[in-house]
Structures are given as C-alpha cells and as structure tokens.
Amino acid sequence: MLVWERPEPPERPTPAPLSRDRIVRAAIVLADADGLDAVSLRKVATALDVGPMRLYGYIDSKEELLDLMVDAVYAEIRPAGDGWREVLRSHAEATRRAAHQHEWLADLLGGRPQLGPNALANGETVLTALGGVDVDAVMPVAGAVNAYVTGAVRREIAERRAERATGMDQQRWQASRGPYLVRTLATGRFPALERVVRDAAHHDADETFRIGLDCLLDGIAARIAKE
Amino acid sequence: MLVWERPEPPERPTPAPLSRDRIVRAAIVLADADGLDAVSLRKVATALDVGPMRLYGYIDSKEELLDLMVDAVYAEIRPAGDGWREVLRSHAEATRRAAHQHEWLADLLGGRPQLGPNALANGETVLTALGGVDVDAVMPVAGAVNAYVTGAVRREIAERRAERATGMDQQRWQASRGPYLVRTLATGRFPALERVVRDAAHHDADETFRIGLDCLLDGIAARIAKE
C-alpha cells in the first residue's frame, strides 16, 4: 500500500516528561489551592497529563509524595542569624511563615519523621548554631522548639480554618460555633474561661506565637547558662 | 389459612439500640487496635451491627465522629496539683499518657479547635489554676504549653511508629531508614548533626519530653514573676 493512502501510525502521545520535581510541584499547586484533600494521585496525574500509575515509577506510595511535598517546603525555610537564640527564632518564624503560605503543611508537621535532604539541611543549620552549647542539651532543646512550632502552627491554622468556615456564609452563623461558645460560657459552668474571654486583652496570632516562643527561649537560655 | 401452617411474620430485626456513646466507643476500639485509618463509618457501623447510614442520625459527618472521639479521651485527662505550674505539668503529662494509650490522638491533636464539653472542662481546670496570674498572660501561656504538648506528642508517636515499622521485619532493615541515616551522615555534609548523634547522651522519650516542658515552664515562670 502506498504511503499516500496509508494512514499515519497511530499518534503515539508524546510521553510527558516527568520527574519527582514536576510531580511534587503539581501536588503543591493542588494543595495550595484546595487543601490536602484535593491532592489525589489521580488529580496530580491529570494535571500532568499522565495516567495515575505513571506516578508509581517515581514514588512508591502517596505517603512518599506527601513526604516530598514537605521537604520541598523545607527548602524555603532557611534559618539565619547570629547565635543560637536568633537562629532558633528565625527557624520557628520561617516555619510559621511557610505554613501560612502552604496551610496544608500544618496537617503534615510532626506527622512523620522528616529525613529529606532539605529538612536535614535545616536541622544541620540549627544544630550548627547550637554548636557552642553543651552537646547533651542540643537535641532536647532543638526538639522542644520544633515541638512548640508544630503545635502552635497547627492550632493557628486550625483556628483560621474554623473562622473561615463560619465566616463564609454568614447567614449560617447562627448555627455555627460562635454562638455555641457564647451560650456555653453563659451557663456559668466555666467561670475561669469566661473571665479570660471577658477580661483578657486579645493578642493577635503574631503576638501569641511570639510570646510562647519567647517563654520557651528564655527557659532554654536559663538552662544553657546553668551548665 | 390456619395458624399452624401459616409462617411467622418475617423476623423484624430488633433495631440495635444506638447512641453517640456506643458509636464513639466502637470507633475508639477500632482506632486503638488498628489506627485511625481503620476507622471508617462502615466498619463502625458493622461493629454495631447496623447499616452505615444509621450513624448519620447521630453525627453529621465523619469529622464530627473524630471530634467526639477526641473529646471522649479528654474525659480521661484530669489535670491536678497545687499551683499553676503543677497543674500545667500535670495537664501536659496526662495528655501525653492519653496519647500513649490512644496513639491516634496524636493524629488529631491540634487539628481542629476542641470545643467539646470535656475539652472545655479541661481548659477550665487549667485556667482556674492560672487564676492568680495576670489575666492578659493566661491565654498565651496556656496556649504555649498546649502547643508544646501537641508537637512533642506528635513527634514522639511518629518516631515510635517509624521504629515499629522498620523493626517489624528486621530482614528488611537493610532497605530501611536506619542505614539511610548512617549513610547520609557518613557523607560528611551534616557535621553538626553527626556530632550530636555521635557524642550526645541519648535521652529517652520521657526525659526529652520533660526537659522541653521544664524549659517552657521556667520561661513562663520568669515572665509571670516579672509583672
């Protein structure tokens, strides 16, 4: 059969060039836009114009993808400063900033040991800054700051989401949590809570985070100086 | 047709008596045994000998079930002691103990605002203990302890799981994380990390938790005393 009447070979779809980097980037775009629940291997694959199982050439499971996402964010967290205290604070605040930019990070923080290269590099920077400190105290101290950051960020993001959820349709505000809390406090069963809500100054999220962090750093300074 | 040859009416299955309490208990049993992933509305329903949709009479969504589970655990956390410091420490350690008993709690801690009656009662107890403290400092201080506990517990449980996962089949140990870390440290790219791993005393989980908590409480004491 002549070329002219012979159909072209079936258009072999150019296999989209793939890499962990492209996959992770696509996943992060999805997560930034619509939260972690929006990250499914199928959606990531679709975004890359690829079948879902293609991804399994690059990762073994979805958990690994999430690990890669977290490590990718750690690349943006570069603590800096002079002396252990400044570096620890910088690390804490950079992590918090990253979580503001990628709220889904709050869902993952502390969920699995982070052993990716960027997380390790981050740890290295922090531990280097603690080089002058008694070596036995280094891990617990760095760990404590990490723990505080994890917990504080998670709570902050959780609250932000709750507010957003109730604020979205204000007509449903009536059925939502604000009035529930007001009603509950009004029962008088929680006088201490009530007092604080009524009388205390309202610190914003930045202040609250900084106050807790300062307390922790003060306590660490005292402990380090003691030795 | 005579009674004798007439069949009995179809056995109407006695509707299993249900309640939020029974549902939550069943869910907790599942989660304790096989982790949060093992908690599906279907499995909970099956455990109660009931169709999945029956549950929606008692809860509106799975998230609500998880909220109820967390609040049920808060019922077991009763901080006690004399003075704010003892109560805060008691709260922290009781929460940690609860997470040891219910590892899935670590997955949920800090994930959503806890407004259940037991969580509120818990907060009330803590805030009462902080009654003598400057009212403006109470929330940030209690929040900081909560944040630390959340983060520390999450990391601890995450590490415990990782160890368990690699320890389970020790033949696969070779392909697992331990050697990866050894190899990575051996590259020399992380000298500070290496130094700490090599030279530092290894605190166990109890000590590590306590050290961080002590730092935080020391810092809080200093801040409170200042005013």
Add this chain to the structure above:
DNA sequence: CTCTCCTTCGATACAGCGTATTGACCAATA
C-alpha cells in the same frame, strides 16, 4: 535481518471510602 524472549510500563480493575438520594415503611390524620 528476523524472530524470540524478556523486561518495562501503564491501562484496567478491585476493594473500599464518605455520603446524597430515594424509595419504602410506619404512624398519625381525615
């Protein structure tokens, strides 16, 4: 150069998920 085998890869398929829909059933009313 051709044929065969082996490996690689991704489409299909599966088991399970949360929950919207809807049809059936029961009790109360006309």
Add this chain to the structure above:
DNA sequence: TATTGGTCAATACGCTGTATCGAAGGAGAG
C-alpha cells in the same frame, strides 16, 4: 378505612489508593 406526611436506612454514586496483568518495545540469538 384511605390518605398523607415524615422518618429512616438501603441503594447507589463518584472517588480513592494501588495490585494485577496484558501489551508493547528493546535486546540478543540464529
């Protein structure tokens, strides 16, 4: 007794992560 209204749970939908397996492509032998 007939009808209607409301309640409740069985079915069904769209989605998930990933095991399986058939097909296609490359390498090696005749």
